[in-house]
Amino acid sequence: MTRTRFHQGLDDLKQKLLAMGGMAEQAVERAIRAYDNRDIAVCELVLRDEAQINAAEREVDELSIDLLAMQQPMAVDLRFIIACIKINSDLERVGDQAVNISERVMDMVAQTRSTLNVDIPRMASLSINMVRDALNSFLTANAEMAQSVLERDDLVDNMNREIFEAADYAMTHQVEAHRDALDTLIIARNLERVADHATNIAEDVIFWVRGTDVRHRAEGQTLTGSS
Amino acid sequence: MDAGIHVKDLNAWFGSTQALHGINIDMPDKQSTAIIGPSGCGKSTFVRCLNRMHETLPDTRVDGKVTVGDMEIYGKGVSAVSVRRRIGMVFQKPNPFPTMSIYDNVASGLKLNGYPNRSELDGIVESSLKKAALWEEVKDDLKKKSGASLSGGQQQRLCIARALAVEPDVLLMDEPASALDPISTSKIEDLIFELKKQYTVVIVTHNMQQAARVAEFTAFFLMGNMVEFDKTEKMFTKPSDKRTEDYITGRFG
Numbered sequence: 001m002t003r004t005r006f007h008q009g010l011d012d013l014k015q016k017l018l019a020m021g022g023m024a025e026q027a028v029e030r031a032i033r034a035y036d037n038r039d040i041a042v043c044e045l046v047l048r049d050e051a052q053i054n055a056a057e058r059e060v061d062e063l064s065i066d067l068l069a070m071q072q073p074m075a076v077d078l079r080f081i082i083a084c085i086k087i088n089s090d091l092e093r094v095g096d097q098a099v100n101i102s103e104r105v106m107d108m109v110a111q112t113r114s115t116l117n118v119d120i121p122r123m124a125s126l127s128i129n130m131v132r133d134a135l136n137s138f139l140t141a142n143a144e145m146a147q148s149v150l151e152r153d154d155l156v157d158n159m160n161r162e163i164f165e166a167a168d169y170a171m172t173h174q175v176e177a178h179r180d181a182l183d184t185l186i187i188a189r190n191l192e193r194v195a196d197h198a199t200n201i202a203e204d205v206i207f208w209v210r211g212t213d214v215r216h217r218a219e220g221q222t223l224t225g226s227s
Numbered sequence: 228m229d230a231g232i233h234v235k236d237l238n239a240w241f242g243s244t245q246a247l248h249g250i251n252i253d254m255p256d257k258q259s260t261a262i263i264g265p266s267g268c269g270k271s272t273f274v275r276c277l278n279r280m281h282e283t284l285p286d287t288r289v290d291g292k293v294t295v296g297d298m299e300i301y302g303k304g305v306s307a308v309s310v311r312r313r314i315g316m317v318f319q320k321p322n323p324f325p326t327m328s329i330y331d332n333v334a335s336g337l338k339l340n341g342y343p344n345r346s347e348l349d350g351i352v353e354s355s356l357k358k359a360a361l362w363e364e365v366k367d368d369l370k371k372k373s374g375a376s377l378s379g380g381q382q383q384r385l386c387i388a389r390a391l392a393v394e395p396d397v398l399l400m401d402e403p404a405s406a407l408d409p410i411s412t413s414k415i416e417d418l419i420f421e422l423k424k425q426y427t428v429v430i431v432t433h434n435m436q437q438a439a440r441v442a443e444f445t446a447f448f449l450m451g452n453m454v455e456f457d458k459t460e461k462m463f464t465k466p467s468d469k470r471t472e473d474y475i476t477g478r479f480g
Binding site for chain 1: 436439463471472475477478
């Protein structure tokens with residue numbers, strides 16, 4: 001093994017990104033807990049901790065740029081650093097979605113509750129699991145696991161569409177609770193974005209591991225054999 | 228005329244030690260191909276086989292087939308001199324003739340071949356120095372200054388001009404910039420980029436970033452074998468062979 005310092009730098013980058021991933025994942029979990037309990041204190045926690053995610057984003061970017069400039073990485077190492085830069089941006093956005101959800105929950109606390117028949121916790125669980133599995137696939141360089149994340153995005157998209165219809169109905173038929181329905185709709189949209197970011201991360205893992213670009217595939221096209 | 232280089236089952240020896248093992252490669256016409264690999268992998272031996280320089284060393288042997296256009300390099304009756312006229316070479320350390328003027332350095336190959344016409348010679352010297360991107364820097368001192376009075380980077384471009392003066396089809400470069408500073412190196416790299424429009428260029432380099440910058444194709448050599456040959460961008464982003472990947476990412480070598 002040569003270039004020991006360079007490979008140490010790559011390991012550091014991976015650890016920093018995984019730590020940031022943990023923070024982003026926790027932020028969404030907290031935001032959903034706050035939604036379940038209409039808990040303003042937890043919302044404030046999410047808002048407060050966002051700064052840590054933003055700081056981690058800058059740190060990961062700086063380390064990535066240093067490695068690119070100082071070590072001129074090639075092949076799998078080059079793909080790894082490019083993937084890290086992109087995953088970094090997606091994780092920061094996951095953190096933003098958690099903040100957005102928390103802000104909606106803070107707004108909802110004072111509102112009349114709508115009788116929306118929607119399962120935000122289930123949608124959140126699907127989205128958070130996608131983020132978790134995308135990060136696990138990054139941890140273990142497992143392109144198959146990353147691929148399984150891509151295949152779950154449609155489930156979350158479908159739930160988002162269902163919630164749109166339910167919110168539309170509620171706003172028409174339960175006018176006094178329209179703001180609660182609107183907040184719920186926005187939260188569903190935020191969770192759908194979380195799942196999109198998880199999808200992006202999984203695509204970046206596949207790019208890193210296999211050197212294959214699987215983004216923007218035509219609908220219905222199989223992902224099998226994409227290496 | 229097509230001046231692609233086609234190598235088939237090329238083997239080379241130093242005494243009883245085999246330095247190249249069955250190399251097969253087709254390097255396209257008017258493109259530049261980089262040869263990379265760790266020290267002792269056979270990359271310099273390989274390019275020296277392309278213009279029969281390997282046989283100038285004692286106790287060496289080559290077999291296999293190398294063709295450039297219609298010329299079979301190791302064909303019966305083909306002289307090493309005629310091969311080297313079509314396949315020029317530039318070495319790691321600039322080696323101008325130290326006592327000759329800049330002009331005579333460039334003209335030396337033609338003069339050795341008894342080139343008689345003085346005014347044509349002037350034209351060839353000028354165009355060769357222009358192709359080597361040195362003309363502007365030396366045009367007022369052509370006959371006043373010796374080759375040795377130039378800087379290292381200028382000397383290397385002088386050697387390139389000298390190689391181009393005999394109008395070769397192929398230019399072999401064995402680590403042409405490894406003894407130069409970054410500015411001179413970038414001038415040589417820019418020059419390679421221009422030269423490959425007219426010549427087939429083969430460049431041996433230890434500097435993988437240099438290979439990535441100047442070559443359309445890259446071949447990776449290891450222990451006398453050619454492991455992989457592909458488009459440079461593929462070699463440096465997604466090589467097919469694990470050994471190539473391990474080498475270019477610094478996991479060995």
